[in-house]
Amino acid sequence: MAAPSSRAVSTVVAELTAVFAEAGIDSPRVDARVLVAHVLGVEPASLFARGNDPFPAAYLPALTAIRARRLAREPVARIRGYREFFGHEYIIGPATLEPRADSETLVEAALNLRSEFRLERPVRVLDLGTGSGCLLLSILAAWPDAHGVGVDLAPAAIEVANANAARLGLSDRTTFLVSNWCAVLSEKFDLIVSNPPYIAGPDMDGLEPEVLRFDPLLALNGGNDGLDAYRAIVPELAKYMEPGGAALLEVGHNQAATVAALCAAHGLAHKAFHNDLAGIPRVVQVASI
Incomplete structure (x- = not known):
């Protein structure tokens, strides 16, 4: 040049x-x-x-x-230090997954549930594996009477999430905690959301260099069949869900039915699949029974 x-x-x-x-x-x-x-x-x-x-x-x-x-092959968003997601700019770092457009499906599904919560207190939202906080913060930004907790195993991710909350003026309605899924939690929530790692281990080498080299492996690798995180999360959902509560779980290609069945086996009612822009079931919606 x-x-x-x-x-x-x-x-x-x-x-x-x-x-x-x-x-x-x-x-x-x-x-x-x-x-x-x-x-x-x-x-x-x-x-x-x-x-x-x-x-x-x-x-x-x-x-x-x-x-x-x-x-x-460093992604453009990582070079810039932020990524646009659901109308907001989110800081990202080495410990956080780069937000994907497909994950906006989960945010939209969450916001469509607003009318179902008729409470005399703020709605409580839990984000398991929060990363940059983009899911939880996008939900709260559009849901003024909701409060949220986000947990992540990586302390560096929690730092990024707190920075994003401050940028969006949402620090007073969010709490971010270092935790292995639900380990440090004691309260219950009306809505639980999660975009856990769901790529099968044998498929990791086939990822684009932008993903494999720069996204944290902790946020990508879902074990041999891609379902390890769901096996850890799903058995805990009912325990941390308020009566009448709901959960929205992002899933990978061809995983929706399997995750829905896993939820049913742990006493949760399957409510819906939500498709992404390509028409692929991307989010499993379940509810407490």
């Missing part, structure tokens, strides 16, 4: 696009635009108006470093 200091912004984007495309990176132009905008400290949409502007030489070292990181 030619020296950006002698090129217009649009040319820099085009040259970076070509480099990414040659490296086999998906969406090379989108990545190039987003990363050039990130280096310049502007929104990607503004690059159209800045296309003929010269790329400042002072930003060359930063662009070179970021280009190398993306060529090493």
Whole structure:
């Protein structure tokens, strides 16, 4: 790529696009635009108006470093340090899973349950394996009379979740705890949500480098058949669920029926499957009996 200091912004984007495309990176132009905008400290949409502007030489070292990181398959969101999810920007770190659009299915399902909780106190929401806190915080941001607790085994993830709560002005309605699932909990909740690790161990090597190298393995590997986390979580749900409560569990491809059956075996009533944008059952909804 030619020296950006002698090129217009649009040319820099085009040259970076070509480099990414040659490296086999998906969406090379989108990545190039987003990363050039990130280096310049502007929104990607503004690059159209800045296309003929010269790329400042002072930003060359930063662009070179970021280009190398993306060529090493570090995801764009990790380079930027945050990811958009359900209309909000969430800080992410090495201990947190990068939020996926498919997980918005769970948030939507949770918000559709609001009318079912007619309580004289705030609704209590529990997020098991909270990571960045994106599920719990997205729910609370749209549900002003709800309070929540998020737990995660990784202390570094809890730090990120607390930072995200502060950014969204939700610290007064959230508590984040280091815990192995429900180990430190004593209260009951009206709604329990979780996006646990569900990738089968033998499938891990087939993941994209962006996932395998940069997402925490603790948040990905679900054991030999991908169901270890559900076997740990599901038997505890009834114990921590209020009467009339509900749980929403994100699942992987072809896991919905198996997880629903596991829930039924532990005294929970299957209510619904919620499909993601591809029409795949992504969330299992169950209720206390």
